C-alpha cells in the first residue's frame with residue numbers, strides 16, 4: 001500500500017482508504033494489481049531480458065487491457081531500474097527534476113519501490129507518494145511531478161502511454177512567491 005508524506009507539514013497519510021481518498025481529491029488515479037501474480041523467478045529480479053519483460057506484460061495482460069480500455073492507453077512497456085542499470089546516477093538526476101507531460105503518467109509497480117513527488121493543490125503543496133509492488137498510480141496531464149527510487153534503489157514498473165509525444169518531459173519551474 002502506498003504511503004503519503006506531505007513535504008511542507010511532514011504529515012503522513014497511511015491506510016488504503018485514507019491514501020485513496022487523498023489522492024482522489026488531488027486528481028491522482030490510484031488502483032491495485034495483485035503483485036503476487038508475478039512469477040517467482042521474477043519477484044526479486046531487477047535486470048530483465050526482453051523475454052522477461054514480455055513475461056511481465058503477459059502476466060498482467062488482463063489488468064493492462066482493462067486500464068487501457070478505460071483510459072485510452074495505446075502502448076505499454078516495462079521499465080526496470082537498479083544499481084546495475086548503466087548510468088543510474090545520471091538517470092536519477094534527470095528524473096529528479098520537476099516536470100510536466102502532455103498526457104498522464106501511469107506506473108504500475110510490480111517489484112521494488114518508487115516515489116512520485118507530486119504538486120498538489122495550493123493548500124497541500126508538494127507531497128511524496130511512496131509506492132510498493134501492486135500500487136498503480138497516474139499523475140494527471142500537466143501536473144508538476146518527479147519520480148525517484150527509495151532506499152532499496154530498485155523498481156520494476158509497467159508504463160502505459162496514449163501517444164509517443166506524451167513521453168516528453170517539460171521542465172517546470174516554481175514561480176517565486178513573495179514574502180517567502
Ligand SMILES: [Fe+2]
Pocket residue numbers: 099100101105145146147169
Ligand atoms: Fe514524469
